[in-house]
Amino acid sequence: MNTVLDSMISFAATGEIGAFRLGMSGEEADLLLGGGTDLATPALPSPGGAVGFKDGSLEMWVDPDLTVFLLGFDAVDVQGRFAAPSRIGVAGRAVIQAPSREAVLDRLDQLGCAWRRDDTLTFDDQFAVRTEADVSMVFTRPGPSANEWVLASLYRSASR
Numbered sequence: 001m002n003t004v005l006d007s008m009i010s011f012a013a014t015g016e017i018g019a020f021r022l023g024m025s026g027e028e029a030d031l032l033l034g035g036g037t038d039l040a041t042p043a044l045p046s047p048g049g050a051v052g053f054k055d056g057s058l059e060m061w062v063d064p065d066l067t068v069f070l071l072g073f074d075a076v077d078v079q080g081r082f083a084a085p086s087r088i089g090v091a092g093r094a095v096i097q098a099p100s101r102e103a104v105l106d107r108l109d110q111l112g113c114a115w116r117r118d119d120t121l122t123f124d125d126q127f128a129v130r131t132e133a134d135v136s137m138v139f140t141r142p143g144p145s146a147n148e149w150v151l152a153s154l155y156r157s158a159s160r
Contacts, residue, residue: 004057004084004096008073008154009104013113015133015156017058017071018088022158026051026066033087040066056083056094059155072135072155080142080150098150101127101139126152 011017019032026039033039033055039062042051049064054074061070076083080098108115114132121128127139127149135156139149 004082005099009107012108012131012135012137012154013111013133015135020071022068024068026062029068055085055087058085069158074153101149104151
């Protein structure tokens with residue numbers, strides 16, 4: 001993977017982020033991230049017992065059994081920008097503007113990755129698609145007068 005955008009497109013197509021995948025142990029994820037994430041031995045789990053970790057735009061959560069149940073990428077600021085994770089060696093620009101829906105879907109089409117509109121997550125100011133790898137991609141408009149849709153987040157969850 002070369003850039004944060006390449007990582008996001010690969011994730012949308014495969015459901016994995018490099019070596020990170022749903023069902024892996026929190027300990028394995030912690031080791032891949034260089035340790036100290038609380039994914040293997042949570043100091044303060046949430047009320048439901050889940051523990052999350054975020055590095056740039058990369059986000060992952062483990063359940064009470066310390067198994068990764070959610071992977072994804074999320075914008076890091078109110079401008080909708082995405083940041084490369086610092087712990088897994090993603091190259092390129094550290095922060096990128098949110099890519100347009102057309103640019104993202106074109107990249108998926110070029111990879112031969114099927115996707116469909118996700119009506120359960122699509123409404124007035126949000127448009128969502130689900131890829132063949134069961135990754136949900138959510139697009140929003142960057143402002144009230146904007147015509148273009150831009151990527152806001154993409155996640156895959158074991159609970160779906």
